[in-house]
Amino acid sequence: MNTPNRPAQHGHDQHEPDKAATADEYWEDFYRDRVWSGRVNPLLEREVRDGVALPPGTVLDLGCGEGADALWLARNGWRVRAVDVSATALRRGAEHAAEQGVAEAIEWERHDLARSFPEGTFDLVSAQFLHSPVAADGEREAILARAAEAVAPGGVLLIIGHAGWPTWMEEPPADIEFPTAADVLAALGLPAPGWDVERAGLVSSEVTGPEGQPGRREDCVVRVRRTG
Structure with missing residues (x-):
């Protein structure tokens, strides 16, 4: 995970949520302690290197957290707009x-x-692990529609999310x-002419628990390209 589980704009592993908290309150509390790993999401790295097939251009990183993906993209030549609800992150x-x-x-x-969205269009829009325990019904779907x-x-929308909890x-x-x-594809509601679905499926990866437990996790990868 980029790696916590974000709200409709984050991606980091959760602590027990306060159901009455706003997204701002929840994620500011989450980032009260430093979460930084510095490691790019390996699925994002793989998709950008092997699947996106675009020269580095402009990219919108939705739910950037403390910026590991944004920094990796910048180091690889992309011009990044990095967005998050947490001022601390x-x-x-x-x-x-x-x-x-x-x-x-x-x-x-x-x-x-859920309330404001960056202006402009981008060669790549990245939405990594937009899972939130405090998101309202339909919030994630509305955000992904805005992302499209x-x-x-000619650009690409890359959505990666968990398909379940790790086995450990x-x-x-x-x-x-x-x-x-x-x-995800149903929520996007993309018109058939104008978009190509290049990837939509599961990826299984080895993941190690906080106490060294071996295990696996499945993630959902959706990559679509605007053709019109």
Whole structure:
């Protein structure tokens, strides 16, 4: 995971949520302690290197957290708009960008994506692990529909999400429904002329638990390209 489970704009592993908390409150509390791993989501890296088939251009990173994906993209030549609801996470991401010498390649914007959305269109729109225990019904689907609108002609929308909890996890920390690839495509409602579905399915990966437990996890990968 980028790696926590984000709200309709995040991707990081959860603690027990306060159901009455707003997205701002929940994610500010989440980032009260530093979450940073510095590692790009390996599925994003693989898809961008092997599947997106675009020269580095502009990319919108929705739910960027502390910025590991954004920094990797910037180091690989992309111009990044990195978006998150947590001001703390954005500040840390900007600090890491300055440390790595890619500050000029990344713009950091604060948005609660259920209420505001970045302007413009992008060659790549990345939505990684947009799972939230405090999201309202239909919120994630509405955000992904907006994400599709932000894809420039010829560009790619890349959505990666969990398909379930890791096998070593006996008591999941939050009650979250994980959508299938078919669910994601149905929510997007993309017109057949104008979009190509290049990938829609599951990827199984080895994952190690916090106490070294071996296990596996399935993630859902959807990659669609705007052709019109």
